[in-house]
Amino acid sequence: MARPRKQKELRRTHPVMLRFTDTEYERLLSLAESASLPLAEYIRKQVTGKQVKIKYEIVADLPELKKLIAEFGKIGSNLNQIARHFNSGGIHSQEMRKKIDQGISDIYEMKYEVLKMAGDFLSLSPGDTSVQKGDSYHGNPETYRQ
Known part of the structure; x- marks a missing residue:
């Protein structure tokens, strides 16, 4: 069974190409991973000003x-x-x-x-x-x- 199509106004049809240095790219990947988001979704939220919640897990054996x-x-x-x-x-x-x-x-x-x-x-x-x-x-x- 095929995936249902999105409504026309929800489709993303305008690609934007960006270039990053290795350092910038690694930082973005790390931040996206921390937020449990795909890289494109993380960047999209940052650009549109939506809140990105990064969860930190602290493990201590004291x-x-x-x-x-x-x-x-x-x-x-x-x-x-x-x-x-x-x-x-x-x-x-x-x-x-x-x-x-x-x-x-x-x-x-x-x-x-x-x-x-x-x-x-x-x-x-x-x-x-x-x-x-x-x-x-x-x-x-x-x-x-x-």
């Missing part, structure tokens, strides 16, 4: 990250237990509130550790990768301290 991932799993389990407690009509006590606040504070502290290790990809300004404990940009763990 013991600290493995430890943090395990801690996040434990926190998730604890949150599920708390939700189950309250959803089944559990009593809201002052002690429970303090434990929840402490847990939230611990989560923020762990978040700061992750950001420090990762170099804070969501930096406040270009070139600024510093993360200060207590920055309101990422939340403040002291807010939840009792």
